[in-house]
Amino acid sequence: MKTFAKLSHAVVAIALASVAGLTFAAGADLGQTQQQATNWTAISMFAIFVGATLWITKWAASKTKTAADFYTAGGGITGFQNGLAIAGDYMSAASFLGISGLVFGSGFDGLIFSIGWLVGWPVITFLMAERLRNLGKFTFADVASYRFAQGPLRSFAATGTLVVVAFYLIAQMVGAGQLIKVLFGLEYIYAVVLVGIIMMMYVLFGGMTATTWVQIIKAVMLLCGATFMAVAVLFQFGFSPEALFAKAVEVHAKGDAIMAPGGLITDPISAISVGLALMFGTAGLPHVLMRFFTVPNAKEARKSVAWATTWIGYFYILTFIIGFGAIVMLPLDPAYYVDGDLALGLKGGGNMAAVHLANAVGGNLFLGFISAVAFATILAVVAGLTLSGASAVSHDLYASVWRRGNADSKTELRVSKLTTLALGVIAVLLGIIFEKQNVAFMVMLAFTIACSANFPVLFMSVLWKNCTTRGAVAGGTVGLILSVVLTVVSPGVWEAALGNPKGSALFPYASASMFSMTAAFLVIWIVSLLDNSEQAKKERALYPNQLIRSETGVGAAAASSH
């Protein structure tokens, strides 16, 4: 017991102090955890959440009759609602527990980390949101393939979607399994199966309508819970951040160092590369892009991102205050620490700072609430991912490529439901296979692929008139392969996850995106310029019409009536 505690303490210390921005690249990861005593309050609260959301799913099911309802909730979501749903999609358990844990461990560095996860949103606003809504119907492939050969482009886009969804899903499923051990005191396998089944029920029966409301409810609960904690912390210090920081510096083992940047960024190339992945990767995440088709027009699409940015930014400010609150309040009660010894670290690991703080400021009932919210968070994210994976298969691969656009809505809907079922089973299996693996890099890999494969293709097809099918598919494929290969031979995977000796990684930086994204853009550019086929000429001739539609919305699919 004691050796394990020491070991996990050492693991946290290594993770926080890791070199060359590795932690920065890895994403807030929940890591391996140790099972705690069964927490019935938390389990009951979670059961209430599941009950309520399944009741909503039942209502949503009555409204989900066509493929359009399934993919886009009939297009009737408002900008404000969609903003909350996007925030619910994006604010993961890892960012809530991981960032507050990072602040608890090293103060200031947590702030640097959270800023990176926010700056992708303005990019989507300025470049993508309204154009996506004006050109697309159900998936981002609709937009990217607007004037291109449907077969090759949609096959590529569906691959890009499924790969991103797969890595993201693994990270979420393993995170769920680790979380259930500390939050509810249940076994890993329960979490994976539970998440798989509940998520399948949301998506299968309620489609996008149910998924949207699960995400909205989760976002509101998480924002309310986090606000309560932050206010409770600030209240103790007369709402003076200076007083809070002063006390934190006084009690923290690192003293005044928590007010300054620490080991998070040491190598500028890695920092820039990671920044690129976060900034442009967000604009290439299929489950996020898909949300822009649920609103009626470009105006609401813009409003959704602005609201999403507001809520996510506000949330990161809260996690910063929560982390500092944990620094000053947890040492007052040694019961939060392993064997009651402050030097041995928090029970359940450094990521549990926010959870213990919930107990400190709101008692056992509030602890149950926060635990239930943290776990419910995973459900909402996983449902969104599955829905976008299912739509890539049914709308892009089945209806558009295989049936060449001749599939009726009913069959398409049946294919998406079958795919949802398959993806649910695959997610559970992946969760079981990867239980003991280090999956810290997977979310970052998903972002790297999104920014090196999906984003360049989307960007060039919409904004560059000379782009052709060949160019887009060649460049996107190069970006996809390069981001996977370079990530595998980077220190974070080659050494940390695969256990090869230190210094043996062929690629020295924390993120591949600076190279893979550049390569994708270059290849799209060169191959398109060299492409003189008849098809290419036709595609270039179609650009003016595409531009008119993307800029003015003329002829855009009226969301409620496709």
Added chain:
Amino acid sequence: MSQEIYERIRGNPKFQALVSKRNRFSIVMITLILVAYYGYIVLIAFDKALLATKLSAGGVTSIGIPLGLGVILFTIVLTWIYVARANSEFDPEAEAIIKESQQ
């Protein structure tokens, strides 16, 4: 949507003006966010001491904290500025262009 309407919109100088105005605006906004974010990151990479400087003598809050929170707020404000201008200026102009083309 008939090809004729597309041709009319394409030939309308107001459309070309709208496109280049929006592109210019997007580029300015993207540049601002890039400068703010990478400025902050580069500052951390090359001058940690500057960010660790105290706001006031005898206080503990370092300059890096309001700066970091400032980047978060700047991100949010910038997004809303874009949305406000697009909703109040670009959208009505686009609608007017579509209307003209349908006459």
